[in-house]
Amino acid sequence: MSQPDISQNDLSQSQASQMLSASQNGISEELQALLGEKLATVSNKEAYDPSQEKSEKRWLRKQYRDLIVNTEENKKDLLNSDCDGLIDNIAKANELFKKVKNPYEATLDARLLVLSADIGTQKARRMKIDSHAFDTSEYIAKLVTIMGGRQGLEDDEGRSVLNWDAVGEIATNYTARAPSMDYILGPLATEQKTRQISKQRARLEKDKAFLTKPQELKEGDIEKQENETTKNVQAIASLLEHHGPINYFDFIINPESFSQTVENIFYLSFLIRDGKAYIDDESGQPILEACMPPTQEDYAQGLVKKQLIIELDLPTWQVIIDTYNIRKSVIPTRRKKTNNVTGKWYG
Numbered sequence: 001m002s003q004p005d006i007s008q009n010d011l012s013q014s015q016a017s018q019m020l021s022a023s024q025n026g027i028s029e030e031l032q033a034l035l036g037e038k039l040a041t042v043s044n045k046e047a048y049d050p051s052q053e054k055s056e057k058r059w060l061r062k063q064y065r066d067l068i069v070n071t072e073e074n075k076k077d078l079l080n081s082d083c084d085g086l087i088d089n090i091a092k093a094n095e096l097f098k099k100v101k102n103p104y105e106a107t108l109d110a111r112l113l114v115l116s117a118d119i120g121t122q123k124a125r126r127m128k129i130d131s132h133a134f135d136t137s138e139y140i141a142k143l144v145t146i147m148g149g150r151q152g153l154e155d156d157e158g159r160s161v162l163n164w165d166a167v168g169e170i171a172t173n174y175t176a177r178a179p180s181m182d183y184i185l186g187p188l189a190t191e192q193k194t195r196q197i198s199k200q201r202a203r204l205e206k207d208k209a210f211l212t213k214p215q216e217l218k219e220g221d222i223e224k225q226e227n228e229t230t231k232n233v234q235a236i237a238s239l240l241e242h243h244g245p246i247n248y249f250d251f252i253i254n255p256e257s258f259s260q261t262v263e264n265i266f267y268l269s270f271l272i273r274d275g276k277a278y279i280d281d282e283s284g285q286p287i288l289e290a291c292m293p294p295t296q297e298d299y300a301q302g303l304v305k306k307q308l309i310i311e312l313d314l315p316t317w318q319v320i321i322d323t324y325n326i327r328k329s330v331i332p333t334r335r336k337k338t339n340n341v342t343g344k345w346y347g
Contacts, residue, residue, distance in 0.1 A: 049101040057105060063096055064108035071115055079123050086123070090116055143167065232267045236331060240277055241290045243330055248279055248286035254329040255321045258314055264331050265310060272307060 071078065071089055078086045089112070097109050147162040243251065252264040268288075271277040275293040279286050294303055320326070 047101065052101050056099065057102060060096060060099055060105045061108060064093075064105065064112060067092060067096075068108070068112050068115060071112065071119070075119060078119050079126060081123070081127060086116060086119055146170070229267070229270075232263070232334070233270045236264065236267050237271055237276060237290065239331060240271070240288065244277075245280075245287050245289035246330070247324065248288045249320050249324050250326060251288050251330050253317070253320055253324070253326050254331065254333060255326050256329065256333055258317050260329075260331075260333060261317060262312065263334075265312065269307070273305075275305065 067089055071086075074085060077083055093109060093112050093116075100106050100109060144162070146166050147164060148166070149162055240246070240251065252261060252268055254260045254264060268277065271290075272279070275291070277288060277290050279288055281287070294305075
């Protein structure tokens with residue numbers, strides 16, 4: 001008869017009890033021992049007991065809350081270096097934790113532990129090793145005593161001998177770190193570096209024969225540079241008075257140059273701004289015409305200037321040329337400037 005394969009992780013308390021009671025019906029002793037161990041594990045209530053007495057849980061919660069409140073209220077006193085209250089609180093918490101068997105009480109214990117750790121950190125930061133807390137002379141005197149310095153032991157050369165092994169044996173009681181070798185008096189040999197004196201280089205003197213004198217400018221050498229923007233605005237105003245009224249696109253579009261079309265729009269905007277030209281769109285087409293600038297009386301009667309922003313890119317420029325069948329620019333194409341070779345200076 002084959003024995004059933006039972007996993008300890010999948011076995012509940014009730015199943016284990018039933019299977020243990022069925023041992024009288026032919027189950028082997030090995031399986032009975034396994035079921036007994038499982039029952040003992042499931043029945044262990046030392047770490048977790050949901051059926052713990054409510055009165056005991058209430059008492060634990062009250063004790064933890066009192067410890068937390070006491071720690072928070074006496075935080076300043078606990079930060080003093082000569083106060084042992086923090087150690088007492090942790091000892092009380094350790095005793096209470098032995099009775100903790102539910103998550104809520106464990107949460108209160110963790111809260112108290114975090115609070116105590118925070119106070120301990122602040123307390124460690126406030127510690128100062130100075131003349132009031134640490135006497136260096138007294139410490140050295142005790143070290144000498146421990147190492148046998150008072151006994152007057154001397155070596156062959158008449159120097160005092162100190163037993164450093166005695167201090168090492170005392171230190172091993174407080175650390176598990178393996179001792180290491182090190183030099184107490186620094187490196188065994190030092191090499192003194194010699195300062196290298198750099199040689200001064202001979203000063204390089206320029207030959208005066210190759211030096212050039214700056215050019216002296218006279219008043220006649222400087223020509224006044226004409227403002228191209230003002231000149232082009234005036235030229236466009238004259239053309240508008242001669243050809244207007246005219247379609248806005250027929251006037252500003254240059255089918256030979258996209259860049260000069262953009263410049264034409266820029267120069268025309270000054271005429272619109274100053275009120276020397278206006279655009280009429282009542283017919284459905286933008287009609288451009290020159291006009292007299294408005295006076296202050298016109299503005300007083302309610303005249304309002306409006307300016308619009310036109311967006312123009314290369315594809316749109318080509319579409320306008322094809323739509324309005326523009327073959328020649330009303331505004332003549334301006335020649336590109338050539339580099340000045342006359343040697344004149346402009347200001």
